[in-house]
Amino acid sequence: MAHRLTKHHGLGNDFLVLLGPATALAGVGADEARRWCHRHRGVGADGLLLGATDADDADVAMTLYNADGSRAEMSGNGIRCLAQAEADRRGVTTVELRIATDGGPRTVAVAPGPDAATVVASVDMGPAGAGPAPDGPVGPLPADDDPAALALEPKETRTLDLGNPHLVLLVDDPGAVDVHRAGPHWEAAWSGGINVHAVAPTPGEADAVTMAIWERGAGATEACGTGATAAARAAHDWGLVGTEVTVHMRGGDVGVVVGERMTLRGPSVRVATVEVEA
Numbered sequence: 001m002a003h004r005l006t007k008h009h010g011l012g013n014d015f016l017v018l019l020g021p022a023t024a025l026a027g028v029g030a031d032e033a034r035r036w037c038h039r040h041r042g043v044g045a046d047g048l049l050l051g052a053t054d055a056d057d058a059d060v061a062m063t064l065y066n067a068d069g070s071r072a073e074m075s076g077n078g079i080r081c082l083a084q085a086e087a088d089r090r091g092v093t094t095v096e097l098r099i100a101t102d103g104g105p106r107t108v109a110v111a112p113g114p115d116a117a118t119v120v121a122s123v124d125m126g127p128a129g130a131g132p133a134p135d136g137p138v139g140p141l142p143a144d145d146d147p148a149a150l151a152l153e154p155k156e157t158r159t160l161d162l163g164n165p166h167l168v169l170l171v172d173d174p175g176a177v178d179v180h181r182a183g184p185h186w187e188a189a190w191s192g193g194i195n196v197h198a199v200a201p202t203p204g205e206a207d208a209v210t211m212a213i214w215e216r217g218a219g220a221t222e223a224c225g226t227g228a229t230a231a232a233r234a235a236h237d238w239g240l241v242g243t244e245v246t247v248h249m250r251g252g253d254v255g256v257v258v259g260e261r262m263t264l265r266g267p268s269v270r271v272a273t274v275e276v277e278a
């Protein structure tokens with residue numbers, strides 16, 4: 001049996017989306033995510049989003065698999081991609097959707113973007129709660145290793161829960177951090193994994209931070225919406241930014257409004273429609 005997927009990205013954080021009634025999604029899971037998200041042997045993506053369009057308590061019920069097949073509770077970029085796919089299915093470019101996620105219900109307001117392939121979406125991300133404590137030690141390193149590359153001497157650290165878990169490290173220069181090494185190094189202290197972000201205020205720009213990203217289950221990604229929301233919350237609480245924050249990532253920028261409930265605003269771009277073998 002073949003499945004018709006759409007591919008989208010939010011600032012280079014790319015997702016495959018499969019929409020349909022829950023019965024049609026039933027056989028699709030971790031194995032399909034690993035195969036379809038594979039960069040060389042599949043379509044390629046950071047994650048697979050399943051959207052059940054016949055949920056009782058929401059317009060769409062979202063299930064997210066990372067590229068390695070692990071389940072994640074929530075994605076700030078992914079939920080915008082899912083909302084764009086659902087808007088396309090309905091043939092509209094303006095819509096407000098209630099989306100059930102494993103991290104709780106979210107509301108996404110979709111509006112037209114600068115071109116036909118793009119929408120801009122605002123997501124009510126809910127409150128930013130306290131994240132999990134590490135349950136193991138951060139591993140030892142060779143003595144001659146570069147502390148800046150590994151983000152070994154952060155000025156502050158904070159874990160946050162945006163439905164999914166994040167570790168935010170305040171560093172001097174996120175550009176100096178080698179996320180391929182720093183990410184796994186820090187993540188190893190959480191047995192369930194954690195998304196790791198090295199963050200600093202953006203020089204010469206008020207209310208802006210720059211971040212480098214390592215994602216649980218996907219590795220180095222160009223952008224992370226829940227991570228950007230966590231970074232903005234942490235930077236605000238450290239007194240570095242106000243309540244309307246621009247977060248600069250390798251793939252582009254999002255806007256975050258810091259409050260009791262956090263709001264994330266950014267684009268989703270439709271890339272392709274593909275038919276894959278089950």
Ligand SMILES: N[C@@H](CCC[C@H](N)C(=O)O)C(=O)O
Nearest residue numbers: 072075076077164224225226
């Ligand atoms: N990139 C996403 C987050 C995807 C899930 C994450 N890798 C996890 O395992 O928690 C985002 O934009 O939020």
